[in-house]
Amino acid sequence: MARMLRGTKLDPSIINAFFKRWRLDTHTFHLPCGECTITLEDINLQLGLPVDWDVVMGPVVSVD
Structure with a gap:
């Protein structure tokens, strides 16, 4: 997973903000x-x- 996310910066404050807005x-x-959902296409593109x-x-x- 780490190799796939290489170059991606994960901002804890943004992750926390999205976490608080998630409705299970x-x-x-x-x-x-408004409401927003994440699709498989979003995962692929981002x-x-x-x-x-x-x-x-x-x-x-x-095995890494």
């Missing part, structure tokens, strides 16, 4: 501009993570 019952973020392979259903062991 609707699986959306409640922002001042993080470069592939979303078209097999589903991972358990622990993943990295």
Whole structure:
């Protein structure tokens, strides 16, 4: 995972702000501009993570 996020800066204050706005019952973020959800396409575009392979259903062991 760390290799996939190389070059990405994770800001704890932004993560905390999104965490506080997450609504578990609707699986959306409640922002001042309205509701927002994250799609698999967003994950692909923002993080470069592939979303078209097999589903991972358990622990993943990295050899790095």
